[in-house]
Amino acid sequence: METLKCGVIGLGMMGEIFSNILNDLPHTYLQAVSDINAERLSLCCKKYGAVGYADYCEMLDKETLDCVFLCTPDNLHLKPAVEVLQRAKHHIFMEKPLSNNLDEAQIIADMAESYERTFMVGHTLRYDPRMNRAWEAVQEGKLGDVIHMRTWRQTCIVHALKMGRNSNSMFFIGIHDIDAMLWLNQGAVVDRVYAEAVKKKMPQEGYDVVDAIFAVFHFDNGAIATHNSSWILPQTQQQVRSNTLHAGFELAGTKGVINLEMH
Numbered sequence: 001m002e003t004l005k006c007g008v009i010g011l012g013m014m015g016e017i018f019s020n021i022l023n024d025l026p027h028t029y030l031q032a033v034s035d036i037n038a039e040r041l042s043l044c045c046k047k048y049g050a051v052g053y054a055d056y057c058e059m060l061d062k063e064t065l066d067c068v069f070l071c072t073p074d075n076l077h078l079k080p081a082v083e084v085l086q087r088a089k090h091h092i093f094m095e096k097p098l099s100n101n102l103d104e105a106q107i108i109a110d111m112a113e114s115y116e117r118t119f120m121v122g123h124t125l126r127y128d129p130r131m132n133r134a135w136e137a138v139q140e141g142k143l144g145d146v147i148h149m150r151t152w153r154q155t156c157i158v159h160a161l162k163m164g165r166n167s168n169s170m171f172f173i174g175i176h177d178i179d180a181m182l183w184l185n186q187g188a189v190v191d192r193v194y195a196e197a198v199k200k201k202m203p204q205e206g207y208d209v210v211d212a213i214f215a216v217f218h219f220d221n222g223a224i225a226t227h228n229s230s231w232i233l234p235q236t237q238q239q240v241r242s243n244t245l246h247a248g249f250e251l252a253g254t255k256g257v258i259n260l261e262m263h
Contacts (some may be wrong), residue, residue: 002027002249003027004028004029004066004068004091005029005031005063005064005065006022006028006030006066006067006069007030007031007032007033007034007059007063007065007069007070007090008032008033008034008069008071009033009034009035009056009059009069009070009071009080009084010034010035010070010071010073010076010095011033011035011044011160012035012039012069012071012072013086013163014071014095015033015035015072016044017071018069018071018093019033019044019048019050021046022069023048024027028067029067030048030049030050030146031050032050032051032052032063032065033045033048033050033051033052033053033059034052034053034054034055034056034059034060035052041053044168047162049050052159056083060083060084060087061250062219064201065090066090066091067090067091067092068084068090068092068093069086069089069093069094070095071095073096073163073167074097074099074166074171075099075100075101075167076166077094077095077099077104078099078104078135079110080106081082081094081111081236082108085108085111085112085115085119085191088116088117088119091114091119091120091161092118092120093120093148094119094121094122095121095122095177095198096121096175096176097121097171097172097175098121100167100171105176108240109166109192110260123175123176123180123183124176125179125180125183127177128262130161130262131260132261133182134184134249134251134258135183135184137256137258138184139186140254141255142255142256143227143252143254143255143256143257143258144253144254144255145221145253145254146184146188146219146221146222146223146251146252146253147223147224147252147253147254148223148225148226148251148252149184149185149223149226149249149250149252150225150226150227150235150248150249151177151180151181151225151226151227151247151250152218152227152228152229152243153174153176153177153229153230153245153246154212154228154229154231154233154245154246154247155173155230155233155246156232156233156234156235156236157201157205157231157233157235159172159173160202160205160207160231161207162202164205164209165207165209167209167230168209168213168216169210169211169212169231169232170215170229171227173229173231174226174229174232176179177229177247178217178225178227180249181217181225181227184251185221185223185225188220188221188223189219189220190218190219190220191219192217192218193215193216193217193218194215194216195213195214195215195216196213197210197211197212197214198211198212199211200234211230212216212228212229212231212232213227213228213231214227214228215228215229233246245263247262247263248260248262251263
């Protein structure tokens, strides 16, 4: 197997994680990284021996890369995505969500539709063995027709305090479960959504963003689903990353049911 030369755009939380993974995997080579934060860029280059660029366009033009990982904040996906797509020479992995703006997401989706190389969005539940088995059960007809789904994903406030200016709980964590619902419902399309949100804790912390969202989805095959997304559970000790996760997925069909506790 050939070694893939990789570049990372954006060295925040996920960019740092991917840089570490790409450096460790036997068939990937972290060749170049880009971030506007000079200190963060310098630390990453020293740690992994990658070439650093403040301007990702310069990185894309100067480096011969097989794959580019787009890890900018949720609200800053469009410009780097367009730059990479327009060059049409790299495989692309984009951190979820595609965008937190519908018009921008449509631009990216339209460009990716005819893209001749791999364009992948990081919906990690599709690679969770538990979710994979659930998908197989649906495909094999063991659950029959989907009647309803129930999903929830709650985490502590440590991530909200880092990401609250660029995202919200639904885009940051809830998007995983929305993708899973679409995936397991075999191509059915959401044709109606109702949602309520609450803002109490995050405004106290100086963020104009919601604490939690409850949503009801109706699909064009008659199935219904609910989702609860929250990121304000109490922080414990001196957490740098959230190790507090309460998540689950339930799917009921005409022949059976699957319940997953995903802690």
